[in-house]
Amino acid sequence: MAKKILIIDDDEQLRRACHDFLADSGYEVDCAEELEEAQSLLTYIPYSVVVTDLRLSKLAFGGLDVIRHIREQALPARVIVLTAYGWPELKTEASASGVDAFLRKPARLRELGAAVDALMGATA
Numbered sequence: 001m002a003k004k005i006l007i008i009d010d011d012e013q014l015r016r017a018c019h020d021f022l023a024d025s026g027y028e029v030d031c032a033e034e035l036e037e038a039q040s041l042l043t044y045i046p047y048s049v050v051v052t053d054l055r056l057s058k059l060a061f062g063g064l065d066v067i068r069h070i071r072e073q074a075l076p077a078r079v080i081v082l083t084a085y086g087w088p089e090l091k092t093e094a095s096a097s098g099v100d101a102f103l104r105k106p107a108r109l110r111e112l113g114a115a116v117d118a119l120m121g122a123t124a
Contacts, residue, residue, distance in 0.1 A: 003026070003027050003028060003048055003120055004027070004028045004029075004030070004045065004046065004047045004048055004049075005022055005027050005028070005029045005030070005047060005048065005049045005050070005051065005116065006029075006030050006031070006032060006038065006041055006042065006045075006047045006049075006050045006051070006077070007019060007022075007029060007030070007031045007032070007050075007051045007052075008031075008032045008033075008034075008035075008038045008050065008051065008052040008053065008056070008063065008066055009031075009033070009051075009052070009053040009056075009082070010033050010034065010053065010055075010056050011053070012033075014105075015031045015033070016031075017109065018031075018051065018082075018109065018112060019031055021109040021112070021113060022112075022113065022116060025113055025116075025117075027116070027120075030045065030047075033056075034056055034062070035056055035062040035065055035066060038050075038052070038066050038069075039066070039069055042066075042069065042070065042073070042075060042077070043073075046075075046076065046077075047075075047077045048076075048077060048078065048119070048120060049077060049078050049079075049080060049116050049119050049120065050066065050070060050077045050078070050079050050080070051079075051080045051082055051112065051116070052066045052067070052079065052080070052081060052082070053081075053082055053083050053105075054081055054083040054085055054094065055083065055084075055085060063081060063083065063094075064093065064094065064097055066079075067079055067081075067094065067097040067098055067099060068097055070098070071097065071098045078100040078101075078119040079098060079099050079100050079101075080099070080100060080101040080102075080103060080112070080115050080116065080119065081094050081099050081101070081102045081103065082103045082105060082107055082112065083102075083103075083104065083105060084104065084105040084106075100119055101115045101118075101119065103115060
């Protein structure tokens, strides 16, 4: 599988920063702003890693829907949650949904890069 990453976040600045950092690290990166766009991309493109916020502007916790979609469709993507919401119950629900890594905002780009590298099986 190609080293493709999908970033899902409704914050344009954050999407752009993550995109540029990961692209400069050698990954192919696509971005989506909302759940529907993300689901469409996931249908047609095999991603190795999906980085998603839990809170998307149209849905309170649309990121959980993204994770469920990935798992229900048996997609091979690994999932990193990048969110400002660190409530223990939410982290537990996300983990139960099949999250591979959970990062709190504001995360450093290097921290995100290390999590992506680990899930890709690369050395940091």
